Amino acid sequence: MTTTATPTGTSFDDLAAGLRGELITPTDPGYDQARAVYNAMIDKRPAAIARCRDTVDVIACVRFARERGLELAVRGGGHNAAGLGVWDGALVVDLSAMRSTTVDPEQHTVRADAGCVWGDVDHATVGFGMATPSGFLASTGVAGLTLGGGIGYLTRRFGLTVDNLLEADVVLADGSFVKASENSHSDLFWALRGGGGNFGIVTSFTFRCHDIGEHGTIIGGPVLYDVADTADVMRWYRELLPSLPEELSGWIGLITVPPAAPFPEELWGRGACAIVWCYTGPHDRADEVLEPIRAFGSPMLIGLHDMPFTVLQSAFDGLYPAGLQWYWRADFFNEISDAAIDVHCRFGASLPTGHSTMHLYPIDGAAARVPESATPFSYRDGGWAGVIVGVDPDPANAELISQWARDYWEALHPTSAGGAYVNFLMEEGQDRVRASYRGNYDRLAAVKGRYDPDNVFHINQNVRPATDSGAVAT
Structure with missing residues (x-):
């Protein structure tokens, strides 16, 4: 394919000729599809999108962009909340075609390319009765979730995703390639475990895996309570969860019951306080472990079942x-306070659309035993990562869902620990990024200064590079 010059005035012919993958520009028929990301509220028009097939393609893109002064955006699974995998006028390094996995059942490891989504990894590992901690959706990208920390169903038992990262292949800002681990580029390896895409483009990850359930079968599913019971449910949940064995985890949220199977039709459209449970321990202990859950309150639905x-x-x-x-x-x-519960009750009773929701994900157990300085992910105080999302298919409702989420957050924020999980941040400014890393920010800035002093990788929740004097560049 022969490309033409883009609105940036750059010709991509040389890059296209050297790629194994596909180079897509605004004149190509597939451009609009290629620039679309998971969040349809994001509408960016990159100069070109390189669908890389291997690490050499990634290196070629980085060198091409550096030589021509182009912005670089990096896209893995495309789930990023702020849509930072695409950018106006940028060369997008699209890793979505790089999706191979390799499992070593004897060593309990899995290697995953950076274009994988978690469904790819789970398919590869659960067949061997193993998994590595990940998120809550199979369609989430491995790269973005890992680089931000990785909170999921297995976090209480096995830690965050980054606590199980063993090695990463990385293309650096100068186009060179390194392997980062505890024994090689250890400072870079530390920074990758929660510091986001600030330090290079990771092209593959190697994770530690763990035996789960019985041959990969767990007991889990939702328990739904009427939204009017939210206060009682949240007070019970906040006391119960820390006392549970770490094989059992559950996130709590406020939802509208979806009008779809397997939910009973008589519940469709009802507001609910939901807890989604996941038990990965021995099945002969399940009845004992789950008994306090089955016994509490007056649930509208108990959907706990054996399942892969x-x-x-x-x-x-x-x-x-x-x-x-x-x-x-x-x-x-750090806690689900009575003041916070009052806010949840108020806004949970007025979810603006059927998809809009609030979730609280626990970060305790194994994750809380890791020192906060061991990785950039510093919020390991035994609390929760909370997220409020206004969601709807109709662009006409964009302002409605955005205002509801802003109002909810502004009311709830005074009860928070300060920062937020970087994977949930929109474009909210440097103060929010700093607050999310707390005391680890300065070390991140120092590592950034060594590996990306020109801030080539800045279309992200950006950590600005420290100068030689130790100051952070503005």
């Missing part, structure tokens, strides 16, 4: 396909 872990991980993918409008606000919480 892959089923739980993908359970909500169909309800949240790519192409919806999303507006995110988030915070960490």
